[in-house]
Amino acid sequence: MRLAFILGEIGSGLRRNLSMVVSVILVTFVSLTFVGAAGMLQMQINQMKGYWYDKVQVAIFLCNESSTAAGCASGAVTDEQRDNLGKMLESPAVKQYISDFQFESQAEAFQHFKDQFSNSPIVDSVTQDQLPASFRINMKDPEKYQIISETFSSQPGVETVSDQRQVLERIFVWMNGASVVAMGIAVVMIVCAVLLITTTIRLSAFSRRRETGIMRLVGASKTVIQLPFILEGVIAAVVGALLASGTLWLVTLWLNGDLSRQFLNTPFISSAQVLVVAPVLIALGGGLAGIASLLTLRRYLKV
Amino acid sequence: MIRFENVTKVYDPNARPALDDVSLEIERGEFTFLVGASGSGKSTFLRLILKEDRATSGSVYVAGQNVANISSWRVPRLRRGIGVVFQDFRLLPQKNVFANVAFAMQVIGKSRSIIRETVPEVLKTVGLEGKEKRMPHELSGGEQQRVAIARAVVNRPGILLADEPTGNLDPITSMGIMGVLDKINQNGTTVVMATHDDDIVNEMRKRVVELRNGVVVRDEAKALYTSMIPVVGESRLLKDASDEELDRATGGQQ
Ligand SMILES: Nc1ncnc2c1ncn2[C@@H]1O[C@H](COP(=O)(O)OP(=O)(O)O)[C@@H](O)[C@H]1O
Ligand SMILES: [Mg+2]
Numbered sequence: 001m002r003l004a005f006i007l008g009e010i011g012s013g014l015r016r017n018l019s020m021v022v023s024v025i026l027v028t029f030v031s032l033t034f035v036g037a038a039g040m041l042q043m044q045i046n047q048m049k050g051y052w053y054d055k056v057q058v059a060i061f062l063c064n065e066s067s068t069a070a071g072c073a074s075g076a077v078t079d080e081q082r083d084n085l086g087k088m089l090e091s092p093a094v095k096q097y098i099s100d101f102q103f104e105s106q107a108e109a110f111q112h113f114k115d116q117f118s119n120s121p122i123v124d125s126v127t128q129d130q131l132p133a134s135f136r137i138n139m140k141d142p143e144k145y146q147i148i149s150e151t152f153s154s155q156p157g158v159e160t161v162s163d164q165r166q167v168l169e170r171i172f173v174w175m176n177g178a179s180v181v182a183m184g185i186a187v188v189m190i191v192c193a194v195l196l197i198t199t200t201i202r203l204s205a206f207s208r209r210r211e212t213g214i215m216r217l218v219g220a221s222k223t224v225i226q227l228p229f230i231l232e233g234v235i236a237a238v239v240g241a242l243l244a245s246g247t248l249w250l251v252t253l254w255l256n257g258d259l260s261r262q263f264l265n266t267p268f269i270s271s272a273q274v275l276v277v278a279p280v281l282i283a284l285g286g287g288l289a290g291i292a293s294l295l296t297l298r299r300y301l302k303v
Numbered sequence: 304m305i306r307f308e309n310v311t312k313v314y315d316p317n318a319r320p321a322l323d324d325v326s327l328e329i330e331r332g333e334f335t336f337l338v339g340a341s342g343s344g345k346s347t348f349l350r351l352i353l354k355e356d357r358a359t360s361g362s363v364y365v366a367g368q369n370v371a372n373i374s375s376w377r378v379p380r381l382r383r384g385i386g387v388v389f390q391d392f393r394l395l396p397q398k399n400v401f402a403n404v405a406f407a408m409q410v411i412g413k414s415r416s417i418i419r420e421t422v423p424e425v426l427k428t429v430g431l432e433g434k435e436k437r438m439p440h441e442l443s444g445g446e447q448q449r450v451a452i453a454r455a456v457v458n459r460p461g462i463l464l465a466d467e468p469t470g471n472l473d474p475i476t477s478m479g480i481m482g483v484l485d486k487i488n489q490n491g492t493t494v495v496m497a498t499h500d501d502d503i504v505n506e507m508r509k510r511v512v513e514l515r516n517g518v519v520v521r522d523e524a525k526a527l528y529t530s531m532i533p534v535v536g537e538s539r540l541l542k543d544a545s546d547e548e549l550d551r552a553t554g555g556q557q
Contacts, residue, residue: 005412213393214406218410224410
C-alpha cells in the first residue's frame with residue numbers, strides 16, 4: 001500500500017515537473033556521456049598500449065639515393081655497409097638487447113607501402129627508389145631503444161634510427177589530453193546537473209508543499225514524505241545515465257564498424273566494454289542525484 | 304491528556320513572548336476553547352502540542368510524555384495521535400472528498416480494505432454521506448471544513464486541535480461545524496479549539512481558556528466568551544457574575 005502510494009506520488013511529481021525533469025535527464029545525459037567518454041578513452045589507450053607495445057619495432061633506415069642525412073654523404077647504402085650493420089646486430093654487445101631482427105629491402109618496403117595505401121592515389125606517385133631499406137628490430141626491452149639509437153645512428157649507410165614506440169607515445173599523449181579535457185567538461189556538467197537537480201527538487205517540494213504539510217500533520221514518516229522527491233531526482237538521473245550508456249554503446253559500434261575498416265591495425269574497444277562503464281555511470285548519476293536531493297530536502301522540506 | 308508547565312515561547316527575543324509562563328492541564332475527553340485576540344498566542348499553543356515548535360522554556364506533556372523528549376523520528380507517532388483542522392481547510396484541490404480523507408490513511412500505510420471501510424464511516428459522522436465523489440471546489444465552505452475534520456479524525460486520534468475552524472464560515476454553518484466537533488468530543492476525543500467567535504463559545508458553554516499577550520488571564524468551566532468584568536491577570540467564575548453582567552455578555556440571548 002505504502003509502496004503503491006509512493007510510486008503514485010513519484011508519478012505525479014514527474015508529470016507535474018515534466019520540463020524540469022526533462023532538463024535534468026538531458027544534463028545528466030550529457031555530463032555522464034563525457035565521464036564515460038573519458039573513461040573509455042583511457043580503456044582505449046590501455047588496449048592500444050597492450051596491443052602495440054608487443055609489436056612495435058625499432059627501425060634502422062638505410063640511405064637511398066635521395067637521402068640527405070650526414071651519414072649518407074656517400075650516396076645510397078652499399079652492400080658492404082649493409083652487411084657490416086647486420087654483423088653489428090649479431091654481435092654480443094647489441095644482441096643482448098634484441099630478440100630478433102629482419103631486413104626489409106626497398107622492394108619489400110615498396111610492397112608494404114602499396115598494400116597499406118592500396119586505395120590511395122599516392123601509390124602512383126611513389127617509386128621503389130624513394131623508399132628506404134631498413135633493419136626491423138624487435139627489442140627485448142623497448143626502454144633500451146636509446147642504446148640502439150646511439151650505436152647505429154652514426155654508422156655509415158644509416159639515415160636514421162626511429163623508434164615506433166615514440167610515435168605511439170605521441171598518440172597516447174594526445175589521447176590522454178583528450179580524456180582529461182573530456183573529464184574537465186564532465187566535471188563542469190556534473191556541477192550543472194547537481195545544481196539543476198537541486199532546483200528541480202526544490203520546486204517540486206514547493207509545488208507539493210500542501211500535500212507534504214498534510215502528510216506531516218497526520219504523522220507520515222520522514223521516509224514516506226521524502227522518498228518520492230528523492231526518487232524523482234534519482235530516476236531522472238538514472239534515465240540520463242542510461243541514455244549516456246546507450247550513446248557510448250553506439251560509439252563503440254561505430255568504432256568497430258566503419259572506423260575499424262579504415263584503421264585495420266587499430267584494436268578498438270568493444271561494445272562489451274560499455275558494460276563496464278554503464279554501471280559506473282548509473283551509480284554515479286543515481287548517487288549524486290540522491291545525495292543532492294537529500295541535502296536539498298533537509299533545507300526546504302520540513303518534516 | 305495535555306499539560307503545560309510554565310511554558311514560555313519566544314520567537315523574537317526583541318518582542319514579548321508569544322506564550323509567557325503558561326501552566327495548564329486539559330483532561331482526557333475534555334472540550335476546551337482557547338480564546339483571545341489575534342496574536343494572543345492561540346496558534347502557538349497548538350503548535351507546541353504538535354511539536355511543530357519547541358518551547359523556549361517549560362515543558363509540554365502530551366499523553367503523559369514530555370514532547371521535548373520525543374526524538375525527531377518518533378514525532379510522526381505523536382502526530383498520528385493528534386488530528387488538526389485549520390481555518391483554511393487545506394484540502395487537496397485535485398482529489399475528491401473520499402481521496403482527501405483516504406490520503407491521511409494512505410500516507411501512514413493503512414491497507415486499501417481498511418481505508419474503503421473507514422472513510423465512508425467517518426464521512427457519515429461529519430455529515431457528508433453521498434458526497435464522496437465531489438471535488439473540493441464543488442463544496443460549500445462548511446462542507447469543505449467537514450472534509451477537513453473527517454481527514455483529521457479518520458485515524459482515530461485521541462486529540463483534535465482546531466485552529467479557528469469557523470473563521471471563514473457564516474454563523475449558521477459554524478454552528479453545524481460545532482455540532483460535528485461536539486459529536487467527535489462525545490465519542491471520547493479531547494478537543495482543543497482556538498477561536499475568537501464569541502457566539503459559538505457562548506452557545507457551547509464549555510471550558511474557556513483566555514489568552515492575552517501570551518498570558519492565561521482566565522480559565523473557566525462552562526464559560527462565556529468574555530468574563531463579565533474586564534479582567535487583568537485574574538479570573539472570575541461565571542457564578543460570581545451579576546445578572547446584569549451576564550445579560551451584557553450574552554447580548555441578551557439568555
Ligand atoms: N513563526 C513566527 N515567528 C515569529 N513570530 C511569530 C511566529 N508565529 C507567531 N508569532 C508571534 O507570536 C505571537 C502569537 O501568535 P499566534 O500564536 O499566531 O497568535 P494567535 O493564533 O492567537 O493569533 C504574535 O505576536 C505573532 O506575531
Ligand atoms: Mg492563530
